[in-house]
Structure formats: C-alpha cells, structure tokens
Amino acid sequence: MNNQVMEKPKLDVFDQLESEVRSYCRSFKTVFHKARNAKLWDTRGNEYIDFFAGAGALNYGHNNAKIRKKLVDYLLEDGVTHSLDMATEAKETFLTRFREVILKPRGWDHKVMFPGPTGTNAVEAALKIARKATGRTSILCFTNAFHGMSLGSLSVTGNAFKRKGAGVELSHSVFMPYDGYFGDNVDTMAYIEKLLDDPGSGVPLPAAVIVEAVQGEGGLNAASRKWLRRLERLCRSKGMLLILDDIQMGCGRTGSFFSFDDAGIEPDIICLSKSIGGYGLPMALTLLKPGIDIWEPGEHNGTFRGNNLGFIAATEALAYWENDQFRRDIHSRERRMRLTLERVSEKYGSMCGEVRGRGMIQGIAFRKPELAGRLSELAFESGLILETSGPRGEVAKLMPPLTIEMNTLEQGLVIFENSVDKLAAEEVKS
Incomplete structure (x- = not known):
C-alpha cells in the first residue's frame, strides 16, 4: 500500500474518555472512517488491507x-429490531434456513438456543446446561484455550493474563494438555484417558469437555482429526458432554462451515458467534442435542438475544454455504497464504519458527515472542492490519475476510513479506 501519513492522527478523545482497558486501538493508532470487504480507510484517506x-x-x-x-x-420496511425471544418473521426465516443449509446436510437435529449476543454468552450457556444435564460440576478444558471473558468462560480459559482480570478464584475446571502440547511424540489423549480411568488420580469425572478444533487466541494450535475423534469416544465412554467452541473458527474460517467437519464428529453442544451474525452484528448460538435441551422457560435469558438485524444478516450469509463453490474459493486462498508463510519461514529460519493454522487463519510462531508484535507494527506502518496470538504473543496471525479478492490478498501478502524483511534487517542491526 502507498500509505503516506503526513501527521499522526489525534486520539485525544479516546485517551481522555475511554477506559484504560482499550486494547486494539493502542496497536493500530489511527481513526478509521470507512471499510469495504478487506480494506479500511482512516479519516486522513490512508488505505489499509485487513x-x-x-x-x-x-x-x-x-x-x-x-x-x-x-x-x-x-429497516426501510420497519422490520422489528428488538424482540427478546418473541417469535418474529426474521427469526423464523433464519431458523428455517439454518436447518436446511447447515443442520440437515449433516443429519443433525440440534436445537438452536439464542443465549445473548456474544461468544462468551454462548459458552456460559453451554457450561450451565452441561452441568444441569449431567448433575456434575467440573469442566475439562485445555492448555492455551480461550473461551471468553465472563467468569464461567474465563474459568476454562488458559491465558494467565486474562484469568488475572477476574479478580476472584476461578474454579470447577480441570486443565489437560491439548494435542501437541508436549510435542509430537507425546500422546496427550492417552494421558487424559489414564487420569480419568484412575480412581487415584484426583481428577473428578467432568460434566463436559470444552475444546476448540483450532486454538485461535492460544497460538493457532490445530488438533488432529484423529485426536478429536478419540476425544469424542472418551466423552461417550465416560458420559461427558462434548462442547465444541467454534466461535472464531466457525462459519468457514478453516475452510468448511464448522472447523471440525472433516473430523467426523458430532458434538453434543456447539458454540457459535462472531461471523454467524453475517455483517459483524452481535449474535450467538448455542446448539444443543435435543436430549440436553432441558431448560425451564426463562432459566437462561438475555435482553439482546433477539437481535433481528442479526437474523436478517445471518440468513443472507448462509447463501455462501448452499453449494461447494465458497469452500473451494477458501481453499485456493488458503494455499496461497501457506506458500508465502512457508517461504518466509524457510528464508528466516533462525528468526521464524513453525507455520501454524488451517484454512484462512494461519501464521508464524517467532522464536523471540516480541518479534511478532514488532512485525504487526511494521506491517501497519505499510498499510496492513494483522494481530498476534499465543500465550506470549509470539504468533503473527493472518486472518483476512474469506471474501477477500485474490489481488488484494496478494497485495497484503507482499506487504507481510516485506515487513518480515524489515524485521530481519532490524534484528541484524541489533
């Protein structure tokens, strides 16, 4: 991008009035004005690839x-925007389309729960219903997991920094090693099976297991399909419910609608949010197998669970999944991203570690964690927005819109590669 910023934008209003908890605006120091597909423009006319x-x-x-x-x-037809959980035409249309496009082709009969507008709402509902359905209290979760920022979701989130913000003890969770946590030569599922089988392990039988097929915030760690199938079998043998958190990885991020589609599993509970709202609108779903849906009316609710604008946008977004073309488009972009990442990793092997991720969420783990953050700064200066992930922020993460034009993807990858070149030059000087 030919980004020429003559003077730094003024952020006084945000510095003076917004809470110190603000985060992303500290990394991307400009005031954005408009956006279209995979590009944003700030108030000074500078263009950024997202x-x-x-x-x-x-x-x-x-x-x-x-x-x-x-x-x-x-909106022009005066459609209902807010409805709590009352029946509306917009909700009816969404539910019908979701059943036809997503559930029926998989042979599923999950019930659709609208728990509230965000991902952590979906997770909180999943944890509550799992405990209610099984009569047990603990939840088995994994190293480097991220499931949300409210107390229940934080209790099954691994990141120490995020957990510290709770201000109280986070309990009723049992952490186990994710696939590959100890390296390729350690079978973490065998470890988990042993602890749950052994009456002397001190590990109580959990109500449920909550897992991400790919850990987005945890560093782009991807579980193998075999590992996920073994986890499902373990859940069935122990009477534990399997909760699949697909909040960031769902809606096509890894190539198919669900991140676990190619693993051949059928979770008892699935959490969706983020892109299920279609247009960036707040919306979340907790999908439940019918036998688990034992809520009393109103036992879990939320004022904004009836976001009808979300229903409208989500219904139209499902059109992308009516045939196989969108999935093929995603895979072609996935391959292009992987080529660049592998070339960069090979070129700067002393600085870059492994290439991680799947589909259109991929990245590079840096040997010095702080380099990923510095790369994000250099990329932003050249007109590319990318973030970091991982317990130490060591992974530079590429996550463009699935609809990004191929030429825009190419431009962004060029900026990314040039930014790595600049980073390597800085490292040589230091």
Whole structure:
C-alpha cells in the first residue's frame, strides 16, 4: 500500500474518555472512517488491507453488499429490531434456513438456543446446561484455550493474563494438555484417558469437555482429526458432554462451515458467534442435542438475544454455504497464504519458527515472542492490519475476510513479506 501519513492522527478523545482497558486501538493508532470487504480507510484517506477481520467476526467482509441490501430493505420496511425471544418473521426465516443449509446436510437435529449476543454468552450457556444435564460440576478444558471473558468462560480459559482480570478464584475446571502440547511424540489423549480411568488420580469425572478444533487466541494450535475423534469416544465412554467452541473458527474460517467437519464428529453442544451474525452484528448460538435441551422457560435469558438485524444478516450469509463453490474459493486462498508463510519461514529460519493454522487463519510462531508484535507494527506502518496470538504473543496471525479478492490478498501478502524483511534487517542491526 502507498500509505503516506503526513501527521499522526489525534486520539485525544479516546485517551481522555475511554477506559484504560482499550486494547486494539493502542496497536493500530489511527481513526478509521470507512471499510469495504478487506480494506479500511482512516479519516486522513490512508488505505489499509485487513488481515484481522474483526477478530473473526467479518468472515464475509466489511459492508458486504448483498447482506447490506437485505438489512437496508428490512429497516426501510420497519422490520422489528428488538424482540427478546418473541417469535418474529426474521427469526423464523433464519431458523428455517439454518436447518436446511447447515443442520440437515449433516443429519443433525440440534436445537438452536439464542443465549445473548456474544461468544462468551454462548459458552456460559453451554457450561450451565452441561452441568444441569449431567448433575456434575467440573469442566475439562485445555492448555492455551480461550473461551471468553465472563467468569464461567474465563474459568476454562488458559491465558494467565486474562484469568488475572477476574479478580476472584476461578474454579470447577480441570486443565489437560491439548494435542501437541508436549510435542509430537507425546500422546496427550492417552494421558487424559489414564487420569480419568484412575480412581487415584484426583481428577473428578467432568460434566463436559470444552475444546476448540483450532486454538485461535492460544497460538493457532490445530488438533488432529484423529485426536478429536478419540476425544469424542472418551466423552461417550465416560458420559461427558462434548462442547465444541467454534466461535472464531466457525462459519468457514478453516475452510468448511464448522472447523471440525472433516473430523467426523458430532458434538453434543456447539458454540457459535462472531461471523454467524453475517455483517459483524452481535449474535450467538448455542446448539444443543435435543436430549440436553432441558431448560425451564426463562432459566437462561438475555435482553439482546433477539437481535433481528442479526437474523436478517445471518440468513443472507448462509447463501455462501448452499453449494461447494465458497469452500473451494477458501481453499485456493488458503494455499496461497501457506506458500508465502512457508517461504518466509524457510528464508528466516533462525528468526521464524513453525507455520501454524488451517484454512484462512494461519501464521508464524517467532522464536523471540516480541518479534511478532514488532512485525504487526511494521506491517501497519505499510498499510496492513494483522494481530498476534499465543500465550506470549509470539504468533503473527493472518486472518483476512474469506471474501477477500485474490489481488488484494496478494497485495497484503507482499506487504507481510516485506515487513518480515524489515524485521530481519532490524534484528541484524541489533
């Protein structure tokens, strides 16, 4: 990008009025003005390619034209926007389309719960219903997991920094090693099976296991399909429910609608949010097998669980999944991203570690964790937005909208590679 910033934008209002908890605006120091698909522009007219996509909430791009038209038409017709959990035409249409496009082709009969507008709402509902359905209290979770920022979700999140923000003890969770946590030569599933089989291990039988097929915030760690199948079998043998958190990895991020589609498993509970809202609109789902759906009416609720604009946008977004073309488009972009990442990793092997991720969420783990953050700074100066992940922020993460034009993807990858070159030059000087 030919980004020429003559003077730094003023962020006084944000510095003076917004809480110190603000985060992303500290990394991307400008005031954004408009956006279209995979690009943003700030108030000074500078253009940026977006390899962050709202932390996965914008799989279908900024201001998707087809979805926007549906939203505008709905608003101009005085469509209901807020309805709690009352029945509306918008919700009826979404539920019907979701069943036809997503559930039926997989042979599933999961019930759809609207727990509230964000991912952590979906997880909280999943944890509560798992305990209610099994009568047990603990939840088995994994190293480097991230499931949300409310107390229940934090209790099954591994990141020490995030957990510290709770201010109270986080309990009723049992952490186990994720696939590959000890390296390729250690079978973590055998370790977990042993602890749950041994009455002397001190590990109580959990109500459920909550897992991500790919750990986005945890460093782009991807579980093998075999490991996920063994986890499902373990859950069945022990009467534990399997909760699959697909909040960031769902809606096509890894190539198919669900990140676990090719593993051949059927989770008892699935958590969706972020891009299920289609247009970056707040929306979340907790999918439940019918036998688990034992809620009393109103036992779990939320004022904004009836976001009808989300229903409208989500319904239109499902059109991408009516045939196989979108999945093929994602895979072609995945391959292009992988080529660049592997070339960079090989070129700078002393600085870069392994290439991680799957689909259109990939990245490089740096041997010095701070280099990933510095790379993000250099890329932003050249007009590319990318973030870091991992327990030490050591992974530079590429996560563009799934709808990114191929030429824009190429431009972004060039900026990324040039930024790595600049980073390597800095390292030589230091």
